[in-house]
Amino acid sequence: MTEYDYWKIFPRMPKKVTIGDITVRDGFQHEEKFISTAAKKFYLEELIFAGCRHIEVTNLGNPYLMPQFRDAEELLAHLRGDRFKKKCERKGINYDDICLTCITIREGAVDRAIQLKEKGLGPDRVLMMVSTEEEHHFANSGTSLPDYWKEAERCIKKCTDAGIKMCGTVSTIWGSPIGGATDMKDAVEFTKRWLEIGAHDVEHADHDGSASAPDVYRYFSMILDEIPETRLHIAHFHETKRVASASVLAALQAGITNFEATLGGLGGQPANFLDDCPVKGTGEYYYEDPRYVGLVTLEDTLVQIDEMGIKHGWDVDRVLWIGKQLERTVGRRLRSEAILNGRTLKEGHPEFARPGLVKVKAKLGEDPGQKLPRDWDEKANLPEQYRARK
Known part of the structure; x- marks a missing residue:
């Protein structure tokens, strides 16, 4: 007889997950218009009030390369300010439960994070990134993998001394937009290396949407067989084929408990054009059609997980409202279907x-x-x- 109990079929699948938001950083970094500082503050606040406790605030890299983040310090100052802390208190939110993350791809950005920490404005956590495919890694970092690993090791020691956690990202796990097919075993090895040199956790990233559900299940099963502590692993999926929700499901089935998403599925490479001016970014985009870029959507992911009966700690209806506001901010229809169709209502229509x-x-x-x-x-x-x- 067929087994009908989903959790007996997939015994590693969690009953509770953590979903972090990276809209204001990864989502906005690909926008070719400057998103106002006021709007960024609004979405950071609203996402936290809706239940987010792990949020990426900004990128501390060189604003010359990514002028979208020229307001990085102002955003951190806002979230570290007494006014925001009092808002959290009034809403019953424990401010100490909120983890503020900034992206710090190179050592200069890590040093900036530490300086901000000394001023009382710094992040709780920063992130550096390697790709298993070296051409993709070079496009993002400007240096080789062996050289970058030594830099990351130095930076983790600096961050540990400063009281900042380091997340190590592993990219091109399921394929590279530059080098093509990759070997998942390399990503398992890179994950071990991050933890060996002191990373607090590891983001496992499908930055170009190469992943298929069977390979996602296979990879995360490999990871958890080697490193079973689920707190250490974060799944990060991009959309190019509209199958990222299948990747989320496969990761759940394998036992992953931590995910990231963006409102509306925004995101992608740093923009190479902002407002009316070309900018550096990371060079030419890896795609020809801008409709097929970005992350799995926060709204749809929450609805999917909520309707599976998995606890997540978010106010789903509030997130759907925030998603509608974001479409007005960016000025176009975004990828979320849930903001239009809502959740499946038990009482029907x-x-x-x-x-x-x-x-x-x-x-x-x-x-x-x-x-x-x-x-x-x-x-x-x-x-x-x-x-x-x-």
């Missing part, structure tokens, strides 16, 4: 019912709720050829 069913059933002599003719047996008697073989 009675306003769409056609009038007259009650009268028709009464006229036919049927009872309310009757679904089969009275003279049919209560139990279906299947023809022999359709019965299950014992």
Whole structure:
């Protein structure tokens, strides 16, 4: 007999997850217009009020390369300010539960994070990144993998001394937009190396949407077989084929408990154009059609996980409202379907019912709720050829 209990089929699948938001950093970094500082503050606050406790605030890299983040210090100052802390207190939010992360791809940005920490404004956590495919890594960092690993090791020691956690990202796990196919075993090895040199946790990233559900399940099963502490692992999926929700499900089935997403599925490479001016970014984009770039959407992911009965700590309805506001901020329709269609309502949509069913059933002599003719047996008697073989 088939086993119907999902959690017996996938015994590693969690009953509770953590979903971090990276809209204001990863989401906005690909926008070709400057998102106002006021808007960034609004979305950072609203996401936290809606339940986010792990949030990426900004990128502390060189604003010349990524002018979208020229307001980085102002955003951190806002979230470290007494006014925001009092807002959290009024809403019953423990401020100490909020983890503020900044991206610090190179050592100069790490040093900036430490300086801000000394001023009382710094992040709780920073992030550096390696790709298993070296051409992709070079495009993002400007240096080789061996050289970068030594830099990361120095930076982790600096951060540990300063009281800042370091997340190590592993990218191109399932493929590279530059080098093509990759070996998942390399990503497992890189994960071990991050933890060996002192990383607090590891983000496992599908930055170009190469992943397929079977390979996601296989990879995270490999990871958890080697390093079973689920707190250490974060799944990060991008969309290019509209199958990232399948990757989320496969990661859940493998036992992953930490995920990241963006409102509307925003995100991608740092923009190489801002407002009316070309900017450096990370060079040419890896795609030809801008519709097929970005992350898995926060709204749809929350609805998916919520309807599976998995606890997540977010106010889903508030997130759907925030997603609608973001479409107005960026000025276009985004990827989330949930902000249009909402959640599956158990009570249905009675306003769409056609009038007259009650009268028709009464006229036919049927009872309310009757679904089969009275003279049919209560139990279906299947023809022999359709019965299950014992």
